[in-house]
Amino acid sequence: ILIDQSxxxxxxxxxxxxxxxxxxxxxxxxxxxxxxxxxxxGLVFADEAIDIVFPKRDRRNILRFxxxxxxxxxxxxxxxxxDFNEALKHAIKKVRNLVSHDxxxxxxxxxxxxxxxxxxxxxxxxxxxxxxxxxxxxPMERDIPDQYWIAGNTKQQIEIKGxxxxxxxxxxxxxxxxxxxxxxxxxxxxxxxxxxxxxxxxEDQLKDFFRRTT
Numbered sequence: 062i063l064i065d066q067s068x069x070x071x072x073x074x075x076x077x078x079x080x081x082x083x084x085x086x087x088x089x090x091x092x093x094x095x096x097x098x099x100x101x102x103g104l105v106f107a108d109e110a111i112d113i114v115f116p117k118r119d120r121r122n123i124l125r126f127x128x129x130x131x132x133x134x135x136x137x138x139x140x141x142x143x144d145f146n147e148a149l150k151h152a153i154k155k156v157r158n159l160v161s162h163d164x165x166x167x168x169x170x171x172x173x174x175x176x177x178x179x180x181x182x183x184x185x186x187x188x189x190x191x192x193x194x195x196x197x198x199x200p201m202e203r204d205i206p207d208q209y210w211i212a213g214n215t216k217q218q219i220e221i222k223g224x225x226x227x228x229x230x231x232x233x234x235x236x237x238x239x240x241x242x243x244x245x246x247x248x249x250x251x252x253x254x255x256x257x258x259x260x261x262x263x264e265d266q267l268k269d270f271f272r273r274t275t
Contacts, residue, residue, distance in 0.1 A: 062087050062103045062126070063156055065149070065170035066133040068142040073259040074201040080137060082197050083169045084130050085263045090167050091123045101126070102159070106152040106170075107133035108140035113155065146176045153182040162189035169195045172243060184250045192252050196240075199259045203236040205229055 064087045070080035087103065094101045095118070102116030103126040112129040114122060149170065160166060166186055172179075172194070186192050206223045222228050247254050257266055 062090055062101070063152060063166070063168045063170075064103065064105055064130060065152075066105055066107045066130060066137065067145060067148060068108050068137065068140060069145060069171055069173040070197070071137040072199055072202075074199050075260040076262065077259050079171050079197045079199060079259055080134050082257055082259050082263060083195075084127075084134060086169050086195055086197075086257065087130060087167075088127060089263070089267070091126065094165070095120060095123060099165075103129070104152060104156060104159070105129045105133050106148065107136065108143050108148075109133070109136060111152055111155060113159070115159075145173055146179065149175065150178050150182065153179060153186070157182055157186050160186065160190055164190040166190050166192045167195060168192070169197065171197050175243060180246055183247075183252060187250060187252050194247065194252060194254045195257060196243075196254060197257045197259065198240075203233055205232050 064083050066080050066083070070078065070083060072079055073081070091101045091103070098118070100116040100118045101123055103114045105112040105114075105126075112133065114126040114129060116122075149172075153168070156166060156168075168183075183192060183194075205221060205228070207229070208223050210221055210223055211218050212221055244254050257263070
C-alpha cells in the first residue's frame with residue numbers, strides 16, 4: 062500500500078482532508094488483506110521522507126504502518142512542499158523495487174501533476190502485479206465558491222474571482238480534462254482507478270461503490 066501524505070494532500074474544504082481520507086482507505090485495505098491471511102506492507106510518501114514497512118503477515122506490522130502514516134500526517138502543518146512529480150516518481154520506483162510479481166499494489170494519492178514517467182513506472186509494476194489506484198479529491202478543486210476570495214500558503218497568495226462564471230467554468234474544465242486524460246491513459250493499460258472525495262464519509266462511499274459493482 063503506497064499512501065501519499067505530501068503537502069498537496071493537506072486540503073479539505075468540507076468533511077476531512079485528502080490526507081485523512083487516504084489514511085482511512087489505507088487502514089481499510091490493510092485490515093481486509095490481513096483478514097484474508099495475506100502479508101501487508103506499506104510505503105508512506107511524505108514531504109520529509111519516504112517510510113517503508115516491509116510486508117509481513119502480522120497485525121503489529123500493520124500498526125507500525127499506521128504509526129508512520131500518523132507521524133507524516135501530523136507533519137503536514139509545518140512541512141515544506143516538494144517537487145510532487147519527482148517525489149511521486151521516486152516513491153513508485155521504490156515500490157517497483159520492492160514488489161516482484163503477483164502482488165496486489167494499492168496506490169492512494171490525489172495524483173496531482175502526474176507525468177509520463179510516473180505512468181511508465183505504474184505500467185511496469187502492473188505487468189506482473191495487480192495495481193489499483195485510489196484517487197482522492199476535494200470538491201473545491203473543481204467547483205470554486207461563487208464569490209471573490211483569496212487562496213494562498215505561507216509564501217504566496219492569489220486572488221480568485223469566483224463570481225465570474227468564466228473563471229468557474231475554466232476551473233471545472235481544467236480539472237475535468239486532467240482527470241479524464243489520466244483515466245484514459247490508465248485504461249489503455251488496464252489499470253483501474255477508483256475515485257474518492259473528502260466531502261462524504263468513507264464508509265458511505267464504499268457502500269455506494271459496492272452497490273454499483275454488484
